[in-house]
Amino acid sequence: MVAQAVHPMVAQARTFADEVLRPQAGRFDSEAAVPREVLAQMAELGFLGARLPPEYGGSGLDALDYGELTVAIGKGCPSTRAILTVHTSLVGETLARLGDAEQKRHYLPLLARGEKLACFALTEPEIGSDASSVRTHYQAVAGGFLLNGRKRWITYGAIADLFLVMASCDGQMSAFLVERGTPGLTTRPLHGLMASRGAHLAEIDLDQVLVPQSALVGRLGAGFSFVANTALFYGRYSIAWAGVSLAEAALEEMVGYARKREQFGKKLRQHQLVQAMLTDAVAGVQVGRALCEKVGRAIDAAADEAVNEVNVAKYVTSRLGVQITSDAVQLLGANGISEEYPVARLYREAKVLEIIEGSTQIQQMLISDYGVRRYRVLPPKREVARAARG
Ligand SMILES: Cc1cc2nc3c(=O)[nH]c(=O)nc-3n(C[C@H](O)[C@H](O)[C@H](O)COP(=O)(O)OP(=O)(O)OC[C@H]3O[C@@H](n4cnc5c(N)ncnc54)[C@H](O)[C@@H]3O)c2cc1C
Structure with missing residues (x-):
């Protein structure tokens, strides 16, 4: 297998998540605040301007690398990942696209440096x-x-x-x-x-x-038609990857536990019904990733299909996030509901993704409308010509 090159900022984000976020995420949750110093560190590392244009002090990451950055931070701490969603995606990207010259000149460098949080x-x-x-x-x-x-x-x-x-x-x-x-x-x-x-x-x-x-x-x-919809498009892309981050974090916890814990004289991972949960989680993570990568590539190519495909990705990964984090709680048994393990928190966080940036039901309305247009079978050309001749 050929190892894929990782963008240096994504590599930094993974280290930051492992060293700073993951060990403290439970405390940020129980104390109900991501500390400002953590946000300042993220700004210092350039994460808050990750998707903003370099001419305004941003790092100009492409959509795929930004997705990976979102996963890295989201696996470390979902509440911290939320600053990327609102500050960088919903406001920063929207201003970069729709702001006038003076708004961009004034605000984007401040947002990129994290001197103003949006x-x-x-x-x-x-x-x-x-x-x-x-x-x-x-x-x-x-x-x-x-x-x-x-x-x-x-x-x-x-x-x-x-x-x-x-x-x-x-x-x-x-x-x-x-x-x-x-x-x-x-x-x-x-x-x-x-x-x-x-x-x-x-x-x-x-x-x-x-x-x-x-x-x-x-x-x-x-x-609405212009600003809110643009912002929600960027927000949905961010939340789609956030779903992947929770699913992947939960899967890693499941694997770690199933390899260690023994019941009935063998490891949990050797019990077939546990294997079924692991299988669904592995498949779910890979499906979620594939959908997000597809949208990321469409965004990078400025392809129209991104507008609809982002709804599909957000819908699928937010539901997968709930399913996989729920299975993680199940697989850990009583430990699954203990705050000593992160899966209970991941499960609570996953549910939010089904509510924000267009709830699951709103996505169902949007996607079914898109689906009846996209998958309509047109009559063969001969039939059309015959119909036209009368
Ligand atoms: C953690 C969190 C963070 C948030 N952050 C932000 C933020 O930064 N900025 C911001 O502006 N908002 C934010 N929101 C608000 C979020 O966008 C709304 O909660 C969301 O749009 C749903 O609106 P509502 O909660 O009023 O539910 P309602 O719209 O009242 O819906 C209630 C239920 O009815 C369903 N429903 C509604 N209409 C229909 C319909 N036509 N057909 C079928 N079902 C329907 C919904 O899916 C939902 O299940 C946040 C919410 C949460 C929970």
Whole structure:
């Protein structure tokens, strides 16, 4: 087998995950905070600007290498991986694609260096899956826009410096960059969560928040079709790989345990029903990886199919993540539910991936629509010609 060259940043991320994240991920979870020093270290290593263009201080990783980076960090600590999803993918990549020249010149180097942490604020207390119906309101006023509303479940919102906020006016959604410190913007951390505990989730209040005209991202009224959909595309790609990271981390735990633990006078790995769980996990990880790599290659080739294929990859790997982490808990028996082993935490984290970036049910709606177009059998050409002749 030919060993594939690993991008130096991916190799660094694997070392960082092994040395810094994996030993502390349980503590970040129980203390409900990924420490700022860890994020600063990630910024120092260039991870936060991994996907941003080099001319703005980013590392310009291609989509496949960025996927591997996401897996490395996600296997180390899912709450830490979440900063890549929101800061680098949802906001950074979106600004790199849709921001105007001044927004890119000003913000991208700050994001690449991690001097400003960014988050993506779409969801509201009353509006989740039906994202085009957000109630946060904007009004054009002299000198800019006035924003009013409330956002909820915003990953890294409690400590972010920059908020990409989706707001609506007369049914038209627009996207705005809001800086922390702008009068009227307040954040409140969310506690008592099953997972993503370290990822600084927050509720955000916008009370008469005045932003300048230059805060508008993209055209006025193009916030959903253009900005939110672009951001969600990048976010889904990140979450698809996050599913692989959890599945792979769980599989490694399963293998380690099954090779060591003995029952009925033989290793667990020698029992056929345990072998069935291992088989499903191995196959699942490989299927998930193959789908993500396919999307990564499509993104790198700027192929249109990436838009639909990313939904398939996110849908499949988030479900695989739940199945494989659940099997990992099963295989470890009572130890599976103990915080002494990571599998219980991996299981909790996996469930989140079925909810965010378009839930499993939303993906089913999108993928079935795509499927009935993609797999429609057209009549043979002769039949078409005959039909045309009448
Ligand atoms: C850990 C975490 C982090 C998050 N981070 C962010 C973030 O950074 N930024 C952000 O903006 N949001 C974030 N969210 C919010 C997330 O995007 C929403 O939770 C998600 O869109 C679902 O919305 P909801 O929770 O309001 O559920 P709802 O939309 O109320 O849905 C509830 C259930 O009904 C199902 N459902 C809804 N509509 C349909 C339908 N038409 N057909 C069939 N089933 C349907 C859903 O699949 C779900 O199972 C985060 C959420 C979590 C849990």
